[in-house]
Amino acid sequence: MTKPLAGLFKARQREASWPGPYARSMRLCGEHLAAQEPGAAGAxxxxxxxxxxxxxxxxxxxxxxxxxxxxxxxxxxxxLEAGGEHGLGLALGLAESAAGIRRRSKGAWRLRGLALDGLGRDAEALECYERYAALLSDGRPAPEVARRTDTLHRRRACLEAAVALFPAEGSELRELLAEPTATTAVLAPRFDAYVRAVVAAHGPADPAVRRLLALYGSYRRLGERDRVPDPLLGGTTPVDVGGLRALVAGRTVCVVANAGDVSGSTLCAEIDGYDLVVRCDSFRLRAEGTGGRTDLHAVTLRGDTPWDGPAWTQRAGVRLVFGDPVAGWRRAVRERIVPGAQDHLADASLRRPLSDPALLGEGDWGAAPTTAFTVLRLLDFLDASPRLDLVGFTPAGRLRPREAEWVARRATHVDDSKMRTALR
Structure with a gap:
């Protein structure tokens, strides 16, 4: 017992000689508490x-x-658990104090890496993760750190490979990559602009452009999707672009309008005869008219606080949520998804298919395209279904004018008696 106690006593003596880091830490904590809103005390x-x-x-x-x-x-x-810019900033400040007190503290370097990672400072986070791993006796970091290290390395590799495809257009992005303090908040929009410029200059048919779009899609998915299943989703399986294509491949699909004339019709057998029935936003079922199945439910997040909307309780095989920015999308999904109400949930790679350069890359549909058109355009782009129909969209006003024009140009057959527009 003597040696351990002596070691502890000496350690305390060393810590006593470093009052500054502890005082700084208390000041950071006080500033954080002072910055909280008045109602936060009852949170x-x-x-x-x-x-x-x-x-x-x-x-x-x-x-x-x-x-x-x-x-x-x-x-x-x-x-870290509290999150947000203030929570992560506090975690980083405390981690720096802890590393100043004990330079070989595994916990301090792990905490610092996670805080920097959350703030989008990827290169600095990787350095901390590597310092943390080097201090471990077996060199095997905790699963969360190993996962994040792998993800950050893969994101970096995507950027480097993308820049190498078109060196001239990628010079600005390459310079940013060379800066160790460049954050994701700076890199991501520059990467987006680079991809758009290359596609505009070379066209999507160029094999190098297709490779660039694949790298861009991988980069975005690595940044926006948690690779570990979310326990709050209650067993729901996340699906990405490839997963959604596999789910609809070879199946006949209809997108059904939320309209009184559909509900009051006798189209039940017609609608339920499709392999996959798609419904949008808030819908009501009247089995005799609308049919009784919902195989894919698509919903668009609207307003400044989309997470405050009603929970998505309707049973669906696949839930597809459109929305931007990603932080609001994540929060809305976590707060409005009902465990067990869907088998599959589309991940963040599918949250903005119209404007995402990795998918359609069409940013000229306005700020608020209809959900029906967004999901229709996505399914048409995936090109995996032998039959793709709209039911209940023949009357004017159910799609925006430009959306209706696009449908009219692509339609192969219109059956007014069944309110059906065929795109295949």
Whole structure:
């Protein structure tokens, strides 16, 4: 017992000689709490746990039996959990203090890497992850760190390979990649602009352009999709572009309008005769008219706080949620998805098919295209269904004028008696 106690005593002596990092950490915690909105004191969840951890850290500084270093790391973990720019900023500040106190602390380097990762500072995060792994006796990092390290390396590889395809057009992006402090918030829009410029200059038929679009799609998916299943989805299986294509391949598809004349019709047998029935946004079923199945439900997020909308309780085989930006899309999905109400959930790679250069790349449909047109255009682009029909969209006004014009140009047959427009 003597040697461990002596070692602990010496460690405490070393920590006592570093009051600055602890004082700085308390100041950061105080600034974070002061910046909270007045109602935050009654909040629940991550912020409450963070506040409690700050209290425990403050108490540990005065209690000789407590370890302030462990309490400091615990505050950092709770700040990561709270998330957001302020939470991640606090976690980073505390991690820097912890690394200053104990340079070989695995927890400090792991915390710093995760905070930098959350802030989009990929290169710096990778450096911290590697420092953390080097301190481990077996060199095997925690699964979350191993996963993020792999993802960041793959994203970097996508960028480097993309720039190499068109060196002249990619010079600006290449210079940004050389800057170790370049963030995802800076790189992503520059990459987007680079892809658009190359497609406009060389055309989508160029094999190098197709390779570029594939790299762009991989980069976006790696940045927007959590590779670990979300426990809140209740067993729902995420699907990407390839997964959706596989689900619709070889199946006849109809997109059904949310309209009174469809509900009041006798088209039940006609609609249920398709292999895959698509419905949009808020819909009501009247089996005699609309049919009873919903194989794919497409919904578009609207407004400034789309996560405040009603939960998606209608049973569907596939739930396809359109929306931008990705942060709002993620929050809406997490708060409105009902576990067990769908078998598959389209991931973030499918959240904006019309404007995404990796898919259609058509940004001229306006700020609010209809959900029906978006899902129709996506299914047409996937080109995996032998029959693709609209039911209930023949009357004017159910699609935007330009959308209706596109459908009219592509239509192969129109049957007014069954309100059906065929695109195949």
């Amino acid at each position: 629940t969840g991550p912020q409450v746990r963070l506040t409690r951890a700050i209290g425990a850290f403050a108490a540990s500084l005065d209690g000789p039996a407590a370890d302030p270093f462990d309490a400091l790391l615990q505050v950092g973990e709770r700040a």
